Amino acid sequence: MELEAIPGVGAKTAAALRELDDPVATVESGDVAAIARAPGVNEARAARIARGAIRRRHGDDGRVLATDRAREVYREAIDLLRERTVTDYAAKRLETFYPSGSASRIEEAQSFAAAATEQEPDPAVREALAGVEPLTDPPTVRVRDRCLATADAETLARAESAVPELSVETVEEARDVSELARSYATVIVLDEAFAGLDVEGDVHVRPDALETPAETVPERLLAFFAANRERLEAAAAVHEAADLSPAADLDRLRDALARLDDDGTVVGDAELDRLTAAVDDLDAAVSTAESVADDRLREAIRERDVTIEGTDFLSLVEQGARVDSLLDRELADEYDEAIERAREHLADALRLEPGEAELADRVFGGDPSFPVEHEESAVSRLRTELSAARDRRAARLKSELASDLGDLREPVETLVRDALELDVELAIARFARDFDCVMPEVVGPEGTAAGDAKGFRIEGGRSPLLDVDFADVEPIDYAVSGATLLSGVNSGGKTSTLDLVALVVVLAQMGMPVPAESATVERFEEVHYYAKSQGTLDAGAFEATLRDFGDLVEGADGRLVLVDELESITEPGASAKIIAGILEALDEQDATAVFVSHLAREIRDAADFEVAVDGIEAAGLVDGELRVNRSPKKGHLARSTPELIVEKLADDRGGDFYGDLLEKF
Template sequence: MELEAIPGIGAKTAAALRELDDPGTTVESGDVAAIARAPGVNEARAARIARGAIRRRHGDDGRVLATDRAREVYRSAIDLLRERTVTDYAAKRLETFYPSASASRIDEAQSFVEAATERDPDPAVRDALTGVEPLTDPPTVRVRDRCLATADAETLARAESAVPELSVETVEDARDISELARSYATVIVLDEAFAGLDVEGDVHVRPDALETPAETVPERLLAFFAANRERLEAAAAVHEAADLSPAADLGSLRDALARLDDDGTVVGDAELERLTAAVDDLDAAVSTAESVADDRLREAIRERDVTIEGTDFLSLVEQGARVDSLLDRELADEYDEAIARAREQFADALRLEPEEAELAERVFGGDPSFPVEHDESAVSRLRTELSAARDRRAARLKAELASDLGELREPVEELVRDALELDVELAIARFARDFDCVMPDVVEPDAEGEPETAGKGFRIEDGRSPLLDVAFEDAEPIDYAVSGATLLSGVNSGGKTSTLDLVALVVVLAQMGMPVPAASATVERFEEVHYYAKSQGTLDAGAFEATLRDFGDLVEGADGRLVLVDELESITEPGASAKIIAGILEALDEQDATAVFVSHLAREIRDAADFDVAVDGIEAAGLVDGELRVNRSPRKGHLARSTPELIVEKLAGDRDTEFYESLLEKF
């Protein structure tokens, strides 16, 4: 696929994504963690890329959230969901849910969400999720005991790119390969032309080596599992706590991880441990063995009287003889015994096998000397042999372990992905439970039926907003349904703005494919949501003109919009505001848009409009001890009384005077 065709992907990002094994499939999958493994792409950026891929897949080119306030409501909804996640991945993954005008996208999201709400947000599962993170690719491990060899320049370049962990050497003939075998524990020849090669050393002719990296450089796979050990163990624990069917066999996974150290080396093999210790302790063992021999000779010399005839002594002096000659002549048996003890001590300390002990014998046993001296060349040869044996065994064990882990490589990707996706599902499930949510019906704009049951607008029953500054359980439920252009009247602090917030939240969540905080809800699939918050004071001429331009663009826009406006009259004088609002409502009515305008000028606007404007009201039952008693659900076709009217009515009842009665008659 053409990556640049996805919204939000430019040339630089596309180049980074192409570093992935299968960039097209990865991006299309919407797997935020997999996308984030591209160089320079963090999880937040990966979520935007995944969202862009979703939009492209559904042909979803529109922008539902058309105003700042609408976008604020969306951010509040996302925050409510994110607060219920455990992992950073889930918090970013939820960003791929957005209010869509695409029916196919809404259906897709609803299918995911409906399954998610069936999950049980068990605290034990949440605890297990704390250790789960997306898998990471460790830095390239440099392997120095092994090399690749080729006589072909093209193969050389391909090998350097495919296997950066190993040195790639150029060879021309068997002599070059033989030279490499003396420098490396293992040489892997890539050219078929060298098949049947017979040279000393651990040399393998494997033309397919680049296609089997787990066998050629098992350190890569081992480093991956070592770096991700805690993530894998946590993901396994999540599957067990949630009683999920794991993609990988957890017993095999744990057994394999137990054989792997944190640095990617194999552990638990006694022979490898013996060889490693032998190489590490070689110098110390030599020194200890020398001390054993010296102590034995020193003891022998103390216990014996050595007599030398004068002529013999003169002859030895004239020949420049040293004490070594005396040892050879007078203490030959004792010297041999001391060397035997040194060899025995040396072999026991390093736990040498019989074939290795033969090399060890050469370390001691040269010309007699006191103190006893070792043969450094023999020590070097033994070190080389032990190191080579260690490296060969380590390589074999790595290859065997890598073979076992290779079968788990793809399953563990799915294992971790499933655990992370479970966190996404559990967050949605918790959201649905915490706010008594239900899956809404999102209907086509032209659906047949009455406005209260289907088709145009929205219908909310027992809706409660989690955006209020009160505990959710203390929020009063609201019933409200609107189809067409409507004015919402009501007393101050009666809940008109809260009602708009609830409507906006329900519509945004519904078109995200999410559950909504209501007993039931039906929402038209809106192309755009325009929500205008209350203006802070009268606007100057320039700001007033800009606001009118916004509404001019609004009424000339596409069909299928929801328009929510909170007290637009505050932008200018009340008389002019009523006329302006009436004109806007007329244009929206002609376009068959759904609109709710909160206003204290409902009577004036209705008088100024050239159509029968629907008016709903949030009615106050009256004042009790100075506080409003309000029915929060708007009454259809009702112009609610204002707070001043209620106060005047109360005063007229409390005081029997014509003044308050006359004031009341003016309302």
């Protein structure tokens, strides 16, 4: 699949996606987090790319949501689902579900949603999910104690691209490698021609080094695990709380993470700690050792009387001797003991091994002096040896830990992805439970296998879009096939019925459960929902509205049309004729339509076909409030609110006036 063929993916975005390890497979997987790891692609953009890839895979080129109000209903549906997520990932991932006209896409989404509704939302899982985020790629770690070396220009360019963490040096002969070994703790030579090289230092000839990055630069893998420690630990906790089978060995993962510090260094190794402390404390230990020697000499001088014969004194002075030399003649043994104490203190303070202690002995042992002075060159040599030992030890431990973590790299990707996907599933499960949902039957334009009519059928539907507690919403039964008028009293629930129908259809074609006891929905190619107009339109706006409906009825087959009180756009008499004409055109196209109107009688009279009229019937007025049967009654022209009020007055007060008025309805 060409990335540019995905709807909404241009050349620039495609170039960014190609930075992923397997861009085509990643995009087709719908994994929003993985797609968002492409440079410059955020999760919202990743969700749109995933949705475009889904459309292309199913040949789903249509746009079901054809009007602003239809799109609003979709956003409201998505918001209800998103409110039940814990992670940002799940909120974005839910946006890859959209109302589709493709049977294969709806079946795919329904399969996912049906499995999701089987999940049991658990507060412990929800709490664990709070710490889960998509894995992140940390910034490139610069490693300065190791380098790559090559004599080939092409290999050099490839190495700089493949391993940006290390310096890549040019070498021509063994002497060049030897010089590098004096500057770096480890030198990795990439050319086979240097095999058998014998130079001093930690030098390895590894032509395969670029193909084995975990061995060459283990810091890369360790930085990844260090940066994602909390995400991995949270994902592990989710799997345990939800009793899921993890893709990675959790005990092994936790053991490896315990050996890794937040900056990607290895912790818990006593020898590395010793060498690190020795390098860090060297200068302080040398200074303290000098003080130890000085204190011993002072003590010796205080304990003895030092006498020098006059001729000896004259001779020493004539030779230019310093006082230190004079003391050395009288306190030679004490000076040697003081130097030995300094050496012992240095070795003990730094916890030096025997070989290291031999180097430390050279720090003190030059010409006698007071105060005692160290040999700076010997300190430098000791520091170099300790640093090199430390770096080699750290490199070996990093390699060992990277080896342990290497085969966990892909499993932890799956571990986190499964935790994030679980949040998506649990959001759907909570949505289904909160609103007493059921998986609907979505049928083709030909109807069901049993030969049921097209359109929609909803039993026990309750809308979560109403501004009341869901528990207080009255259930509605409603089914429509063909063009239908919906009549009823003011505030009787006509608009909320349209909202429910739109929501059920949108959710059904998203592949989601719907808030009803049962539902069957035709797979509509388009959903046109026109909300109630705010007042009469001027001539220009009225003309534009008629043009919209003119376009609508052209080829309206496979469409659902929901219209709320279109008569408000102009004078009632003209409105009835216009609505009748639109219904005639929709009927000829065999479309499914519900028009809410207070002019049902006038529209029916003006139409050239037998218009179906349903009614939301009011039982009457009780204490000034309507008592309404919210489910539309088929084939029934509902009484209006004015008629109910006149009827109540006729019953309460009697008289010819109210009786005559009632007869006019």
